[in-house]
Amino acid sequence: MCHSNGYPRNPGIFEIVKKTKVLCILIKQSEYSDSSLILRCLSREHGLIGVIAKGIRKQTEKHQLSNLCEYELGLYEPKEAGLWLLYDEDLVKDYSRFPTPATWAAAECGIEMISQMIVPADEHLRLYELTISYLDYLQGVSTNAVLIFWRLFLRLLRFSGVGSPLDECCLCHQSLSNYTIIDQQHWGFVCRQCVQDMQNLEHLLYLSPLSAGILRLMPEIGKHLNDLRPGKQEISEINNLLEKYWDMHHKQTLRLKSLSVLSQFYH
Ligand SMILES: [Zn+2]
Known part of the structure; x- marks a missing residue:
């Protein structure tokens, strides 16, 4: 699913160089500004990464993310060590439900x-x-x-x-x-x-x-x-x-x- 709203067409200040798909497990979400989240993810290829999800808290429920789920995230990669920027997400598998x-x-x-x-x-x-x-x-x-x-x-x-x-x-x-x-x-x-x-x-x-x-x-x-x-x-x-x-x-x-x-x- 691609976001038409809430994400900047030009990432600007993030000094971002390329778009990439990243398979990861969402570990933690922290509120950032009025409408955004910082996601802490364990990624398959890059280890632990921090991702900024701009405007996501104002999106509909189906765009909300759950911890302990595996996602394929569409991300803008930061030029140097820093936050990645989310532009798209697809749920791969939900590991968040346990018997007890x-x-x-x-x-x-x-x-x-x-x-x-x-x-x-x-x-x-x-x-x-x-x-x-x-x-x-x-x-x-x-x-x-x-x-x-x-x-x-x-x-x-x-x-x-x-x-x-x-x-x-x-x-x-x-x-x-x-x-x-x-x-x-x-x-x-x-x-x-x-x-x-x-x-x-x-x-x-x-x-x-x-x-x-x-x-x-x-x-x-x-x-x-x-x-x-x-x-x-x-x-x-x-x-x-x-x-x-x-x-x-x-x-x-x-x-x-x-x-x-x-x-x-x-x-
Ligand atoms: Zn001994």
């Missing part, structure tokens, strides 16, 4: 995390495909969506190049047979042999048997959504492990505002 509020919260949380990823240009496509597969999978998840969020978290850790706490013992680098004991100096698991050889045990943290069981099942967690019952303790333990591992390996703090919303569904 908890599943929606898991989607929001995943998108918030994805939107904080710093990704080189040659990885934009891979991150986009990971995002689409996450939203698509959640459409069919009515129980324990947090487990799918944790699977995404582990995938994003690997994607960002720091591996996963499940890969190996953080001290001797042997593979692990269980995920029970964490060394809080490294925020990684330690194997039983390393624990036996330790002089000082004060940095060790023991996870609940259910947390350890959930982590062991992570490679095939999609098959176990209905037979696990993570509660407050598991939510707190696994979120804490993943966040601390992220912070330690990226040397900066991950802040996910929507994680507390997601966590409220499990008690």
Whole structure:
């Protein structure tokens, strides 16, 4: 659909050079001036982009956009880093409807995390495909969506190049047979042999048997959504492990505002 009104024929001040079609997922919309919106989008080819939709709030309802939908946007590309300008949009697929509020919260949380990823240009496509597969999978998840969020978290850790706490013992680098004991100096698991050889045990943290069981099942967690019952303790333990591992390996703090919303569904 092409807009006949509300969009400047000559973009002028935006220093725009060319028109292009961009496949993207709409992440966030913020009001801008009386009638416009700034759209934050994860695009297939360009990663995260900001788009100005001029006059869109005065358009009819069918021109309004929804978060977590995939669109093909017609855009004027900015000359340098800056806002793109919307001239046309087509809905490709609606990923915004979920079976339960908890599943929606898991989607929001995943998108918030994805939107904080710093990704080189040659990885934009891979991150986009990971995002689409996450939203698509959640459409069919009515129980324990947090487990799918944790699977995404582990995938994003690997994607960002720091591996996963499940890969190996953080001290001797042997593979692990269980995920029970964490060394809080490294925020990684330690194997039983390393624990036996330790002089000082004060940095060790023991996870609940259910947390350890959930982590062991992570490679095939999609098959176990209905037979696990993570509660407050598991939510707190696994979120804490993943966040601390992220912070330690990226040397900066991950802040996910929507994680507390997601966590409220499990008690
Ligand atoms: Zn070890």
